[in-house]
Amino acid sequence: MVVAFSYAQALELVGTAVPGHLQADLEVPSLRGVQAQGDLLVFPIAEPDDVAWAPVPATGVQLIRSEATGNTHWLHQDQGSTGVQWAEPVRVPVFEDEEPDLRLAYVRVPEGQGGLLIHTEEHGVNGIGPGTYQVNRKREADPESVQRLLAD
Amino acid sequence: MRTPDRRWDLAPEVHRLVGDWARMPQPPDVAGLEEAIREAYRAAGLRPGPVIWCRTPGEYLAVLESPVAHARLLLAHRHPLVRLRRWRPIGIGAVGQIVVAMVLAVVLMVLALSTWIAATVLSYRLVLAVLGIGLGQSSPVESGVFLACLAGWLLVLWRALPSVISLARRAWTAVARRAWHAEVPWVGELRRPPLDLLPWRALREVAVALAPPVELGSSSSSPGQPSGQLAGQLAGQLAGQLAGQLAGQPPDHPLVVSARWQDGVRHVFVDSERVPELPAPGQVGRQAELFAREWVAQHLTLGAQAVDRHVVEQSVVRCYAELGADAPTLRWYPDPARYARALDEVRSGRSPWWVPTMDQQIRDVIRRGITPGGRPGPAEAQLAPVVMAADPLGRFLTRSFSPVATIGWRWRHAVRRGALAGLPDEPADRADRLLTALEQNAPVPWTARRGLAVLLEPPPEVHRGELVAGDGGTRLTTHSLAWPDGSWWHLIDGVRVPRPADSGDWTVAEIHQVVNSEARRVLIEVMGWERYLAEADLPLLAEAPDPANPPHTLRLFALPAAGWQDLNLLVMTNASPGLDGAVRLFAEFVPAGFDDPVAAVAWQYGVPVAVYRTLQRRT
Known part of the structure; x- marks a missing residue:
C-alpha cells in the first residue's frame, strides 16, 4: 500500500503553496466514489471501449486550465503510484443543436495505488482510489441560448 | 417533468441541409443515402432496420420531437416494436359490415359442415385434437396432432393478441416511449460523411430521414447548377432583387433556394436560412457589440500596444498568400460604427465582396470533398477554415474567455470532418499558424473575406480596466474606449454596459432594463x-x-x-x-x-x- 501524499505534498507537485486558509498537513482521502472538484466531476464507470490509455507522467497531466484565472486542474500520481493511467475521450462531431460532450478524461487507478486531482487554487486536492473513472466538466445554460462549458 | 436535455432545435439543421441539396450537382440519390444509412448501422455493429422517409420537414421534426408522432410513424411503417400488423382497424362502413358478417356466416357454415363430415368419416377425437382440445385422444397419432395443433393455435394467439392490446392508444405510446428512450445512445454516433447531407436520425431499430423535396430550385450560379425548375422564377422574384444589388458579384453570391415538399408547401431559403422574404440588412448594433467583445478580449491577452498599420497590412497579406489566395483589398475604418456598417454591408450582400457565412463555406468545402468529381482545389479547401478562424467572434470564443465554446467546437469538428472526408489536415495547422502570427503582429479587429480584409483602427484613447478578484471569479473592471466620432464604449469583461461599473451603485431595476442578456449577467456579477x-x-x-x-x-x-x-x-x-x-x-x-x-x-x-x-x- 502506498503512503498517500498530504495536501501540502500534493500541491508541491504542481508548484503551488498551500493557501493560507487551508490546513497543510491534512491527509487527502482517497475515494472510490463520486467526487466533485469545482467544475469537474469524477465518477466511477465500467471500462470504456476504444480509448487509448497512457500512463500519467510524474509531472502530471493538465486536464483543464481556466483562461480567466489561470487556475488549472491537474491529474497526478499519488506517491509511488506509477500505474495510474488516463485517456482522452474519442470525440465525435458535436454541433450547436446537439448535446455538448462534457467528457474531459478517463482515469484508471490499479489496486493499491492512487491518483490525485489537484486544483491550483481553492479547490485543493481530491484523492482517487483504485477503479476506472470518467471526468466530466460542468456546463451552464447560457442567456444567449448557447450552452457554456465552465472552467474554474 | 420535462427533461431539458431533450430540447433539440432541429429546424436549423434541416434548413442548412436543404441549402446544401440545392448546391449539389445532382438531386440527392435517395437509394444511395438509404444504403449509406444501412452502412452506418453496420459500421456501428448494429443490424440496420428500415429507413422511414418523412415527407415534409414538419413531419420529420414532429417525429423526432414527440413520442406520439414517433409512435404513429412506427405504426404506419409496421415497425416490429408495434405489433399492430394484421389487425389494424379498417373503416368499412355499414355495407361493409353486412358483407363481412355474411362472409363470416358462410365460413362458419363451411366449418361446421366439414367438422360434421370429419367426425363422421374420421373420429371426433381427431377433430378435437385439430381444434387443440386435449380430450380423450388415445393413439399416438391423435396425441401428436393435438400437440402440433395446440402449438399452432398458441402461435396464432401470440401473433394476434399483442395486436389487439396495441389498439389501445396508451399501449402504443408506452411502446413508443421505450423506443424513444432507447434511441438516446445512438444519436450522433452513426454520423458518417455522406450522411451529413441528409437530415436524419438513427434510432435503435429504425432510421428516420427527411425525403428530399419533390421540387428544388436555386438561383445559384456556382459550379453544379441544379436543374430545378424554379431557378428562373426565383431569379425574377427574389434573387433578382439581390442580383441588382450585387452588380459584378463574385461567384459566391447568396444562394436563394425554393423547395416544394410532398405536401405541396413551399419553403424559401437564402443561404440556408429559411426566410419569409428577402433578408433585411443586418443589425449594425449587433455587429458592433460583437466587435467590442472581441477587441477587449484581445487587449486582455495582449495588452494595449501601438499598432503599426504597415506591419498589420503585411501580416494580413502574407496570410492570404500563404494560403494560396489572392491578395485582399485592405480597408481601415476609424470607429466601430463605420466598421460595423462595413461588415454589415459585406455580410448582407450590399457589397461586392459578399461571401457566404463561414459555416456555409466549410460545409461547401466538405461537401465538395465528398461529392464525386467535386474535390476542392487547394485554395478553396484551405481558405474556408481560415476565414472561420479569423472571424472575430470565433476567435474571441476560441481564444479568450471560453476556450472550447460552441464555435470553437464547430471549427475543430469541421476540420476533423474535412479530414474524415479525405481532405488534408494542413488547413488546421495553417489556420493555427495564421492566427498565432496575426495575434502577434496584428492586434486589431479584422475580418477576412475573399478579396477583402476589413480592419478597425484602435481607439486613440483607452482607459484600461484592471483584473480584480470578485464574486464569480476574476474579472476586469470597466474598460473605456473613446473613438474619433466622439462615442465612448464602456465594457466589463468585454461586454458593453451602459455606464462604467464604478459610476455609482447599480440597482436591480436598472440591471433588468439592460437589453443585452450578457450585459445583464455581467452587471449582476459586478453587483454580487x-x-x-x-x-x-x-x-x-x-x-x-x-x-x-x-x-x-x-x-x-x-x-x-x-x-x-x-x-x-x-x-x-x-x-x-x-x-x-x-x-x-x-x-x-x-x-x-x-x-x-x-x-x-x-x-x-x-x-x-x-x-x-x-x-x-x-x-
Whole structure:
C-alpha cells in the first residue's frame, strides 16, 4: 500500500503553496466514489471501449486550465503510484443543436495505488482510489441560448 | 417533468441541409443515402432496420420531437416494436359490415359442415385434437396432432393478441416511449460523411430521414447548377432583387433556394436560412457589440500596444498568400460604427465582396470533398477554415474567455470532418499558424473575406480596466474606449454596459432594463449574486440539501423579472472557502423545467441524478 501524499505534498507537485486558509498537513482521502472538484466531476464507470490509455507522467497531466484565472486542474500520481493511467475521450462531431460532450478524461487507478486531482487554487486536492473513472466538466445554460462549458 | 436535455432545435439543421441539396450537382440519390444509412448501422455493429422517409420537414421534426408522432410513424411503417400488423382497424362502413358478417356466416357454415363430415368419416377425437382440445385422444397419432395443433393455435394467439392490446392508444405510446428512450445512445454516433447531407436520425431499430423535396430550385450560379425548375422564377422574384444589388458579384453570391415538399408547401431559403422574404440588412448594433467583445478580449491577452498599420497590412497579406489566395483589398475604418456598417454591408450582400457565412463555406468545402468529381482545389479547401478562424467572434470564443465554446467546437469538428472526408489536415495547422502570427503582429479587429480584409483602427484613447478578484471569479473592471466620432464604449469583461461599473451603485431595476442578456449577467456579477438575490426577491422554486456539502442547500429560482423565461437560477454555496477564507454563494443558469435542484446540478455535469446523489466529497 502506498503512503498517500498530504495536501501540502500534493500541491508541491504542481508548484503551488498551500493557501493560507487551508490546513497543510491534512491527509487527502482517497475515494472510490463520486467526487466533485469545482467544475469537474469524477465518477466511477465500467471500462470504456476504444480509448487509448497512457500512463500519467510524474509531472502530471493538465486536464483543464481556466483562461480567466489561470487556475488549472491537474491529474497526478499519488506517491509511488506509477500505474495510474488516463485517456482522452474519442470525440465525435458535436454541433450547436446537439448535446455538448462534457467528457474531459478517463482515469484508471490499479489496486493499491492512487491518483490525485489537484486544483491550483481553492479547490485543493481530491484523492482517487483504485477503479476506472470518467471526468466530466460542468456546463451552464447560457442567456444567449448557447450552452457554456465552465472552467474554474 | 420535462427533461431539458431533450430540447433539440432541429429546424436549423434541416434548413442548412436543404441549402446544401440545392448546391449539389445532382438531386440527392435517395437509394444511395438509404444504403449509406444501412452502412452506418453496420459500421456501428448494429443490424440496420428500415429507413422511414418523412415527407415534409414538419413531419420529420414532429417525429423526432414527440413520442406520439414517433409512435404513429412506427405504426404506419409496421415497425416490429408495434405489433399492430394484421389487425389494424379498417373503416368499412355499414355495407361493409353486412358483407363481412355474411362472409363470416358462410365460413362458419363451411366449418361446421366439414367438422360434421370429419367426425363422421374420421373420429371426433381427431377433430378435437385439430381444434387443440386435449380430450380423450388415445393413439399416438391423435396425441401428436393435438400437440402440433395446440402449438399452432398458441402461435396464432401470440401473433394476434399483442395486436389487439396495441389498439389501445396508451399501449402504443408506452411502446413508443421505450423506443424513444432507447434511441438516446445512438444519436450522433452513426454520423458518417455522406450522411451529413441528409437530415436524419438513427434510432435503435429504425432510421428516420427527411425525403428530399419533390421540387428544388436555386438561383445559384456556382459550379453544379441544379436543374430545378424554379431557378428562373426565383431569379425574377427574389434573387433578382439581390442580383441588382450585387452588380459584378463574385461567384459566391447568396444562394436563394425554393423547395416544394410532398405536401405541396413551399419553403424559401437564402443561404440556408429559411426566410419569409428577402433578408433585411443586418443589425449594425449587433455587429458592433460583437466587435467590442472581441477587441477587449484581445487587449486582455495582449495588452494595449501601438499598432503599426504597415506591419498589420503585411501580416494580413502574407496570410492570404500563404494560403494560396489572392491578395485582399485592405480597408481601415476609424470607429466601430463605420466598421460595423462595413461588415454589415459585406455580410448582407450590399457589397461586392459578399461571401457566404463561414459555416456555409466549410460545409461547401466538405461537401465538395465528398461529392464525386467535386474535390476542392487547394485554395478553396484551405481558405474556408481560415476565414472561420479569423472571424472575430470565433476567435474571441476560441481564444479568450471560453476556450472550447460552441464555435470553437464547430471549427475543430469541421476540420476533423474535412479530414474524415479525405481532405488534408494542413488547413488546421495553417489556420493555427495564421492566427498565432496575426495575434502577434496584428492586434486589431479584422475580418477576412475573399478579396477583402476589413480592419478597425484602435481607439486613440483607452482607459484600461484592471483584473480584480470578485464574486464569480476574476474579472476586469470597466474598460473605456473613446473613438474619433466622439462615442465612448464602456465594457466589463468585454461586454458593453451602459455606464462604467464604478459610476455609482447599480440597482436591480436598472440591471433588468439592460437589453443585452450578457450585459445583464455581467452587471449582476459586478453587483454580487448575494446582493442581487437579496434585492431582486426572485421566486424560489425548490430547495434541497447539497450532496456532500452540508449544511448548505441548493436553491432554484425563477427569473421572470430579469427577462429569462427559459432559464432558472441555481444558487449554490462553494464547498471550498475562497482565498480570503470566506465561503461564497455562486449562481449559475440552468434550463427551466427542473423541479429538483439536485437534478439541475446533475444536468450540469451530464450525469444521471442518481449518480450525483452518491457524491462523496466536494471541494
